[in-house]
């Protein structure tokens with residue numbers, strides 16, 4: 281087994297430079313070399329060493345699988361196997377994936393390519409791979425029992441088809457699906473257009489990732505595979521904030537973000553500071569006349585969305601799922617709301633008895649982003665991540681789009697935090713603040729029976745007065 285870096289070193293390709301590898305016919309009769317990845321960082325884009333040229337994608341906290349060209353066929357080797365994935369620094373999960381990671385590597389091909397994929401099963405149970413969204417022979421569609429026999433433990437099956445239409449796709453098992461997807465088996469697939477396409481704009485940066493979710497009890501390592509809806513870790517490519525890399529672009533870049541949803545709920549994806557259009561789905565590029573500007577778009581279960589925008593505003597821009605509980609990491613679900621309750625001094629006593637006990641802040645939950653909470657080993661803080669101005673108070677499905685005028689073309693490195701130009705940042709008002717003027721005529725003309733004045737006061741129990749709880 282080799283890492284992707286070794287693979288290129290062996291082929292004499294430094295830094296993804298283009299070179300044709302000569303492979304002997306003996307080697308071509310064997311399985312393509314197994315390339316594996318154990319580093320959770322975002323790999324630099326894989327410049328195609330052969331075949332039709334294209335602009336490669338960047339997989340957030342992931343990588344693209346190298347292939348071998350065999351008589352004009354692109355050959356890939358996927359190995360389904362147990363993996364250890366760092367969800368974010370401080371937490372590792374025991375998942376199933378492909379070639380050393382969950383998700384598996386991104387597969388990039390060009391419209392019209394004949395593709396042969398060897399799939400070796402090193403899981404403890406049978407599996408298959410379904411190629412979501414592809415036009416292909418029914419026998420290659422990967423639904424166990426329906427299209428093929430499942431791949432037994434230890435065996436290798438071969439899938440072969442022509443990538444007939446360009447677009448944004450994904451792959452995942454269609455065998456014991458609930459278990460295998462809950463364990464992290466999935467990967468991205470991009471078919472690039474073979475020539476200029478009227479509905480597919482050429483972009484400067486092209487990012488992709490899958491939305492996935494896990495249910496891992498605080499302090500443990502393995503997802504609970506029987507969970508149907510109540511997941512507690514919301515991830516992009518099996519990473520959660522602050523473990524998700526930022527999307528680093530140059531001011532003026534045309535940017536594409538491709539997203540697929542393999543969780544069991546929808547995710548309204550929200551981008552700050554810019555408007556995008558949905559330029560494509562797993563059904564293909566969207567007609568120009570069907571596109572409208574958005575800052576949030578929902579990605580429903582099993583859907584894929586391709587967002588295009590012009591990155592023309594410098595700064596650090598949040599990019600996240602808009603469900604607020606999806607921008608948090610795991611918490612105990614039965615935690616009562618403790619706003620207004622003074623529990624100073626109690627935490628220590630409780631954690632002596634119940635080590636996993638977590639407290640909600642008494643003034644809201646913002647405290648949790650800052651305070652050193654007693655949490656079990658291998659557990660991420662619920663809301664965390666340090667920004668230049670303090671705790672970001674986020675977890676889960678959250679990252680940052682970093683737009684910089686001096687980011688070099690093709691440079692994906694993190695430029696650090698944005699330095700706000702003078703007089704462009706929210707600031708504290710230090711002058712006098714007048715008392716609010718209240719209207720005594722509120723609700724006049726509202727729909728209520730004429731002539732009957734109604735007096736009703738809603739009594740709200742507020743935090744802070746302990747006697748009323």
Ligand SMILES: [Cu+2]
Pocket residue numbers: 514546547548601602603606677
């Ligand atoms: Cu979400």
